Amino acid sequence: MDDLYLRLVLEGNVSKFSYFVDKYKGMAFSIAFRIVDNREDAEEIVQDAFLKAFRSLEKFRKDSKFSTWFYRIVVNSSLSRARSKKPELSSIDEGDIADVFVESVESAYRSLELSDQKKFVHLALEELSIEDRLLLTLHYLNENSIDEITEITGIIQENVKMKLYRARNKMYRILNKNLQLEIQSLL
Amino acid sequence: MMKNSHIDKLTKEILKNSLLEVTNPDFNVTTMKKIQHESRKQRILENIFLCFLVFVAVDALIFLVLWLTGLNIFEVAHRLIGMPHQILFHAEKLKNSIIENAFIKYVMLSFGGVMLLLMLIESKLKLLDRSK
Numbered sequence: 001m002d003d004l005y006l007r008l009v010l011e012g013n014v015s016k017f018s019y020f021v022d023k024y025k026g027m028a029f030s031i032a033f034r035i036v037d038n039r040e041d042a043e044e045i046v047q048d049a050f051l052k053a054f055r056s057l058e059k060f061r062k063d064s065k066f067s068t069w070f071y072r073i074v075v076n077s078s079l080s081r082a083r084s085k086k087p088e089l090s091s092i093d094e095g096d097i098a099d100v101f102v103e104s105v106e107s108a109y110r111s112l113e114l115s116d117q118k119k120f121v122h123l124a125l126e127e128l129s130i131e132d133r134l135l136l137t138l139h140y141l142n143e144n145s146i147d148e149i150t151e152i153t154g155i156i157q158e159n160v161k162m163k164l165y166r167a168r169n170k171m172y173r174i175l176n177k178n179l180q181l182e183i184q185s186l187l
Numbered sequence: 188m189m190k191n192s193h194i195d196k197l198t199k200e201i202l203k204n205s206l207l208e209v210t211n212p213d214f215n216v217t218t219m220k221k222i223q224h225e226s227r228k229q230r231i232l233e234n235i236f237l238c239f240l241v242f243v244a245v246d247a248l249i250f251l252v253l254w255l256t257g258l259n260i261f262e263v264a265h266r267l268i269g270m271p272h273q274i275l276f277h278a279e280k281l282k283n284s285i286i287e288n289a290f291i292k293y294v295m296l297s298f299g300g301v302m303l304l305l306m307l308i309e310s311k312l313k314l315l316d317r318s319k
Binding site: 014015017018021022025026027029030033034039042043046047050051054055102106109114117118121122125136137140141143168171175 | 193194195197198199201202203204205206207208209210211214215217218219221222223225226229
């Protein structure tokens with residue numbers, strides 16, 4: 001479907017570009033927001049990314065999916081904006097997570113209402129570094145493969161796997177800490 | 188030992204709740220306006236380039252015609268030096284051109300070139316509009 005609309009836009013039917021705006025704005029916004037941590041900035045970045053994609057549409061070689069190519073533009077734009085704004089957050093202990101962590105997170109998380117679940121996920125992601133957030137979003141939310149993440153972020157394949165593993169562990173540690181605090185406050 | 192695939196599945200489930208929506212209702216309209224503006228800018232740039240090419244081609248054609256008909260509007264340029272001479276040279280050149288009809292030929296050829304240019308731009312824009 002992307003190919004069809006791509007051809008129409010390249011033939012001069014500019015209004016058909018709205019298909020890409022509609023289809024990719026949500027995910028692009030999530031990615032940008034996870035990097036810049038500000039709604040207005042993220043929206044602006046996504047708009048600019050669409051504009052950049054439109055300008056270089058003729059250079060898109062179809063070696064990869066349109067989404068991969070487009071998300072790379074979003075990530076690069078977001079990273080350059082984030083670099084000029086604030087330093088990376090401090091890292092959390094990177095050791096392996098014990099099964100008990102995952103089990104307690106799972107049971108505590110499932111006992112929450114949807115709105116609280118969302119709140120805790122957003123809080124946990126906020127405590128992670130930009131790179132960790134980005135990798136988790138791409139892999140677990142957008143379901144990008146390791147190869148695609150390599151293409152989008154420019155991080156080499158082996159490092160993506162390792163960083164993803166560490167990011168996931170960090171997220172569970174934070175979730176566990178926050179959920180335990182919540183449980184204690186309720187008791 | 189908990190399976191990695193289970194942790195992956197749970198992580199996916201947890202992170203599904205991190206999906207964010209663009210809340211600005213005008214987002215699509217604003218983005219498409221920017222895209223349309225960019226497209227128009229690109230078309231104008233393309234047309235300017237086309238104009239330049241046609242201008243060069245028409246001028247080359249004019250000089251070819253002038254050369255073929257034996258009319259050289261620059262023939263005395265090397266003999267005159269200084270501003271007054273330059274002005275006189277141009278005035279004389281213009282007079283000669285009119286008398287020898289070179290100027291009229293030039294105007295007619297330029298007019299033809301501009302008409303050709305307009306037709307090209309118009310047909311290109313019509314093609315673009317039709318494909319919308």
